[in-house]
Amino acid sequence: MILEAARFPRDKVCGDCLNPAVWAILDRLGLSSAVRALPSTVPSTMRFSVSGHHELEIPIVSTTCSASSIEERIVRRRDFDALLAARACEMGAEFRDGSPVTTLRCHSGIWEVTLASGETYHARRIVAADGRNSVIARLQRHYSPRTKDGRIGIQAHIPHPSDYDGALAMRIYRNGYGGLADLGSGMANLCLVANKDSMKELRREAELYYRISTPVVWRSITPISRSQxxxxxxxxxxLCGDAARVVEPFTGEGISYALRSGALLADILCTSGGLTSPPSSLQDRSYRLAHAQLYGRNLWINRLTRFLSEHPRIAHLTAPLLLRHPSLLSFLTKKVLNPKNSDVE
Ligand SMILES: Cc1cc2nc3c(=O)[nH]c(=O)nc-3n(C[C@H](O)[C@H](O)[C@H](O)COP(=O)(O)OP(=O)(O)OC[C@H]3O[C@@H](n4cnc5c(N)ncnc54)[C@H](O)[C@@H]3O)c2cc1C
Structure with missing residues (x-):
């Protein structure tokens, strides 16, 4: 049973970019063709810019594997998440949206979950995939006291800025950063990340830069990072996805890590002892290890972007240097967009 707080379909704060590493999981779920059939785009150019400096463009080359292309794709979370939920139902899950979990108790090895409505459910196992503000992780006191940074992320779906060419555009502003991604049909996703007290200024700067004159609906989320x-x-x-560990939004890898951690957990639960036996310390240990390995690799670029985002002055000083070294920026981009980052087959 899947208990989901929001009513589906719903938008959420996200850059809507699917990293190429997702396709291995979507293939397994039998969803790749359906995702590609959703309204979406495949960007061919990545544009980096720093306010007050020149910009740099890097081609995005999709990898080919078994005659099919493994691409970075922009697709609205509203559509993507609804497809995942529908697939889960096809596979036998019961999906209950509008069902926020509020409390969790354990009676003799059986978990009791209570919803805001007061309804209760019982289960031997709970998979908490409830995002960066996970109620389950909080109830289980999983976070260390230093859990939050002071940053906020905001997102809006906007009509294409007048001269927009569909490039995936990452921009470093004085007080934070932002990304613009083409959703197709004349719409784009604009995301901004900054300290809470700088966000108003950043939003004004971005609205001016993209010449946004009509009112848009901004959604917001905080924290941006949090200790794992x-x-x-x-x-x-x-715990899966952001509930277990949040990655910096700049590199657009959060969805891929969320899907991959879910796939790892599914493999472990289905093989080591199965789902019918009581939870075992072997399953716990296997998942902890596999989870640490998944996040242990390839995250150094993501960590670097987090450091720079948490220190916008340093970011604003160093980013122009990167723009002068296209080969370095191209190397970093290729590393992040490498589908081999997926170790779940
Ligand atoms: C500004 C910004 C831009 C980003 N851009 C990108 C990007 O372009 N590409 C990318 O890959 N990643 C991006 N990310 C990260 C990405 O959004 C997350 O990493 C990803 O959504 C994590 O998936 P998840 O399933 O763990 O959590 P979520 O996608 O957050 O899903 C959690 C779900 O749990 C539900 N829920 C919450 N509480 C409860 C409760 N108590 N009971 C029941 N249900 C509950 C929520 O309604 C939600 O549907 C971005 C993040 C930010 C902040």
């Missing part, structure tokens, strides 16, 4: 949970598996509670 200490044990993503404990006593039959398993």
């Amino acid at each position: 949970v200490l044990a993503p598996a404990r006593n039959g509670i398993y």
Whole structure:
């Protein structure tokens, strides 16, 4: 059973970019063709810019594997997430949206989940995939006290700026950063990340830069980063995606890590002891190890962007240097967009 707080379909704060590493998981789920059939675009250019400096364009080359292309794709979360939920139902899950979980208790090895409506459900295992503000992780006291940074992310779907050519555009502003991605049909996704007290200024700067004159609906989310949970598996509670560990939005990898951690957990639960037996410490240990390995690799570029985002003055000083070294920027982009980052087959 999937208990989802929001009513589907719903938009959420996200850059709507699918990293090429997602296709291995979507293939397994039998969803690749359906995702490609959603209203979406495949950007061919990445444009980096720093306010007050020149910009740099890098071609995005899709990789080919078994005659099919493995591309970075922009697709609205509203559509993508609804497709995942529908697929889960096809595979036998019951999906209950508008069902926020509020409390969790354990009675003799069985978990009792209570919804805001007061309804309760019982289960041996709970998979908490409830995002960066995970209620389950909080109830389980998984976070260390220093859990939040002071940054906020905002997002809007806007009509194409007048001279927009569909490039995936990442821009470093004085107080933060932002990304613009083409959703097709004349619409684009604009995301901004900054400290809370600088966001108003950043939003004004971005609205001016993209010549946004009509009012747009901004959604917001905080925190942007948070310390990772200490044990993503404990006593039959398993944390996946942002609930277990949040990655910096700049590189557009959060969806791929969320899907890949879910796939790892599914493999472990289905093989080591199965789902019918009580949760075992072997399953807990296997998931903790696999989870640490998944996030242990390839995240150095993401960590670097987090450091720079948390220190906007340093970012604003160093980013122009990067613009002068296209080969370095091209190397970093290729690393982030490498589908081989996926180790789940
Ligand atoms: C500004 C910004 C831009 C980003 N851009 C990108 C990008 O372009 N590409 C990318 O890959 N990643 C991006 N990310 C990161 C990405 O959005 C997340 O990493 C990803 O959505 C994590 O997926 P998840 O399933 O773990 O959590 P979520 O996608 O957050 O899903 C959690 C779900 O749990 C539900 N929920 C929450 N609480 C409860 C509760 N109590 N009971 C029941 N249900 C609950 C929520 O309604 C939600 O549907 C961005 C993040 C930010 C902040």
